[in-house]
Amino acid sequence: DISGILQGYKDSITPHTWQMIKEQTQEWVDVYSNEDIYEIMRKSPDNILCLGILVQRSEEAVTNPTKGLKLLNVTNTIISYDSFINAMNVAKNDLQQTQGEFTILNDLYCVAGALSNEQINAVIPLYINDEHMKRIRILEGIWLGYLYTLDSYGYDKQQEVAILKLLCEIIQQRTDTQRQKQILFELEKVCQFIINESQGFKTAEQYGEKTYEKLLNRLVLVNSQEYDLRIPLMIGYLKNNVTSVLLPVYYEYLRQQYQNKYNKRSLETKQIVENLVYGCEAKHQTMTVSTNNRDNITIINSDPDYIEKSYIDYYHDELCEPIQLLKEKINNENQRLIVSDAIEVDYIKSLLSPIPDFIKNLLSYCQIDEDYIGKHLDYAHLRWELLVTFYYLIYSDTNSGALQNLPKEENILSVIDQRLQSGKEHVVDYDYSTENIRLVSYVALNCKTLEGFAGLMRKYCSQCRGPLFTEIFKQLLRPDDNENDSIAGKITKKDKLIALITNQIPTTTTIKLFYNMKNYQRQLYYNVRMDSLYEFINNNEVTEIQLHHLEKIVVYCRGRSTLPDRKSRKQRLHCYVLF
Structure with missing residues (x-):
C-alpha cells in the first residue's frame, strides 16, 4: 500500500526535521506552483521535487531503456512531479495525442521551463533531504516508468541501470555554474541510492551490479557490444572508486572497437595474434642435419x-637411425619463439584507440589528470587483453562456455602457441638431384x-x-x-x-x-x-x-x-x- 507507507513517512517526521526542511525553502521551489520544498512536503505525502530535462524517446525505450532514451538538453528548471504531470496532461489534451506515440511527442509534447527558451518533457527527482528521499524510493517505479515509457506503470529493472547513462549525459552537458553543481550533487545522491540500496539494480538481468563486477575482474561479457560503458563508469564514480574502473572501462572499450572492426577468422586477425605471441620480426627456426654418407658407404663396403x-631396423623401429643416403633439411615451423619478456610496446601502442570523449569528460569533471590512463597502462596485462580479444573473441570465435575459463596472464602465450601450431609437423626436405635420385633408386631396386x-x-x-x-x-x-x-x-x-x-x-x-x-x-x-x-x-x-x-x-x-x-x-x- 504505497499511499499508506507514504502517509506513514509523513506522519513520522519530527518537528525538528520539519524545521530543517523549512530552512531549505529558498533553494528548492517549484517554478509552476511557486511552492517550496517545505510546502510541497506538508501539503502532500506523495509529491516530490524534480529536475526538468528534455529527452528524445524511441519505441526501443520500452524494451531497451539504455538505447531508447537520449538526453537533448539539461535545464535548471525545478518542478514538482505533480505539477509536471498536470502540465503534460494539458499539453497532451491540447494536441489531442495519445500516449506512446513517441515521434510526435518528442517534438511537440513538452512544457516550458523556467527560462523562455527551455522545454522539458521528462523529470528526474532530486535528493534534497532524507525525508524527501524516502518518498523518491517508494515512488521509484512510478517516476522511472514515466521517464522511459510515458506510462507510470511502465517500470522495468533495466531502467535503474539506464538512468546511470542518463546521469553521464547530464554531466557531459553540465555548465560550471554553482547552481548546476548543486543540482548535480543532489541528482548523484539519488543515483548513489539506486546502486547501493535498490534491489532492482542489484538483480537486473543485464548490465547491473553483476556485470559491473565481471568488468572489474576482466571476465568476458556476453554481448559486450550492447553494453554502454558509461554505465560502469558512473557506477565507479558513484562508489567513489572511479580510478579503479577507468582502465577496465578503457580495455572493454578497446574490445568493442576491435570486434566491430575486424572480421572473424580473418588472416589479418591471425597475423595480429601471431605478432602479439611471437613478435613482429618472428622467424621460423630451421635446423639442417647433414651426414657424411658417402664416407660411411666407403668404410662399410666389407659388408x-x-x-x-x-x-x-628402421622399418621395424623408426627410432633407429638408418644410414643417411641424402642430406636432410628439416624446416621446423613449430619452433617460433614466444616473446615472453621483451614486450613490443610500440606494436601494442599501434593497436590502441584514442581515449573516448565520455572518459575524458569524467576525468575533467573529477579533476583527474587527462593522461591518467596512458600513465597507468600495464603492457603485460594489455597484451593479455588483446590476445583474449583477437584470438578468443574474434579469430577463433570461442563459445560462451569456454570464455568463462580463459587462460591466465602467465600462461596465455603458451596456450595460444600450442593451438596455433598443433596442426604443423616437421617438414623434411631432401636434395633430389639427378645423382641423388639415381643413388637411392639403385639401393631400392637392389x-x-x-x-x-x-x-x-x-x-x-x-x-x-x-x-x-x-x-x-x-x-x-x-x-x-x-x-x-x-x-x-x-x-x-x-x-x-x-x-x-x-x-x-x-x-x-x-x-x-x-x-x-x-x-x-x-x-x-x-x-x-x-x-x-x-x-x-x-x-x-x-x-x-x-x-x-x-x-x-x-x-x-x-x-x-x-x-x-x-x-x-x-x-x-x-x-x-x-x-
Whole structure:
C-alpha cells in the first residue's frame, strides 16, 4: 500500500526535521506552483521535487531503456512531479495525442521551463533531504516508468541501470555554474541510492551490479557490444572508486572497437595474434642435419648388406637411425619463439584507440589528470587483453562456455602457441638431384628384402609422390625381371611394386601370394593391369607419379595430353584407377 507507507513517512517526521526542511525553502521551489520544498512536503505525502530535462524517446525505450532514451538538453528548471504531470496532461489534451506515440511527442509534447527558451518533457527527482528521499524510493517505479515509457506503470529493472547513462549525459552537458553543481550533487545522491540500496539494480538481468563486477575482474561479457560503458563508469564514480574502473572501462572499450572492426577468422586477425605471441620480426627456426654418407658407404663396403640392414631396423623401429643416403633439411615451423619478456610496446601502442570523449569528460569533471590512463597502462596485462580479444573473441570465435575459463596472464602465450601450431609437423626436405635420385633408386631396386625396401621408401618416399618415388615406381614397372629369381625365392620388382600398391609388405613371400594361387585369373588380371599401366606411363611421357590408397588404388600422373588432336606439349594431370 504505497499511499499508506507514504502517509506513514509523513506522519513520522519530527518537528525538528520539519524545521530543517523549512530552512531549505529558498533553494528548492517549484517554478509552476511557486511552492517550496517545505510546502510541497506538508501539503502532500506523495509529491516530490524534480529536475526538468528534455529527452528524445524511441519505441526501443520500452524494451531497451539504455538505447531508447537520449538526453537533448539539461535545464535548471525545478518542478514538482505533480505539477509536471498536470502540465503534460494539458499539453497532451491540447494536441489531442495519445500516449506512446513517441515521434510526435518528442517534438511537440513538452512544457516550458523556467527560462523562455527551455522545454522539458521528462523529470528526474532530486535528493534534497532524507525525508524527501524516502518518498523518491517508494515512488521509484512510478517516476522511472514515466521517464522511459510515458506510462507510470511502465517500470522495468533495466531502467535503474539506464538512468546511470542518463546521469553521464547530464554531466557531459553540465555548465560550471554553482547552481548546476548543486543540482548535480543532489541528482548523484539519488543515483548513489539506486546502486547501493535498490534491489532492482542489484538483480537486473543485464548490465547491473553483476556485470559491473565481471568488468572489474576482466571476465568476458556476453554481448559486450550492447553494453554502454558509461554505465560502469558512473557506477565507479558513484562508489567513489572511479580510478579503479577507468582502465577496465578503457580495455572493454578497446574490445568493442576491435570486434566491430575486424572480421572473424580473418588472416589479418591471425597475423595480429601471431605478432602479439611471437613478435613482429618472428622467424621460423630451421635446423639442417647433414651426414657424411658417402664416407660411411666407403668404410662399410666389407659388408654389402650393411645399408639394407640399417633400413630393416628402421622399418621395424623408426627410432633407429638408418644410414643417411641424402642430406636432410628439416624446416621446423613449430619452433617460433614466444616473446615472453621483451614486450613490443610500440606494436601494442599501434593497436590502441584514442581515449573516448565520455572518459575524458569524467576525468575533467573529477579533476583527474587527462593522461591518467596512458600513465597507468600495464603492457603485460594489455597484451593479455588483446590476445583474449583477437584470438578468443574474434579469430577463433570461442563459445560462451569456454570464455568463462580463459587462460591466465602467465600462461596465455603458451596456450595460444600450442593451438596455433598443433596442426604443423616437421617438414623434411631432401636434395633430389639427378645423382641423388639415381643413388637411392639403385639401393631400392637392389634391396634383397621387402623390409629393407619398405624402410627405404618410408624414409625417402613416405608421401608416395615426388621425383624419387616417380623414378622408383617407373623402374619397378619395367618387365625385365628374371623369372628364375621368383622360382628361387628372391624378392623381385613385382614384389616391391605390390608392396607399394598395397602400402604394406606380406608376412609370407609373394611367390605364395601370387604364383601359387588357386585362382589363376587374379594373377592374370594383375599382370594385365601392370602392363597396361606401364604402357600408359610410357605413351604419355609421365614425369610425375602420385599413389593414393583410397577405397580404390589410384595412380595420379602428370604427362602430355591423351587427346589425338591435341598438338600442345603442355602437361596434363591424368588419373589411372589401378584396382
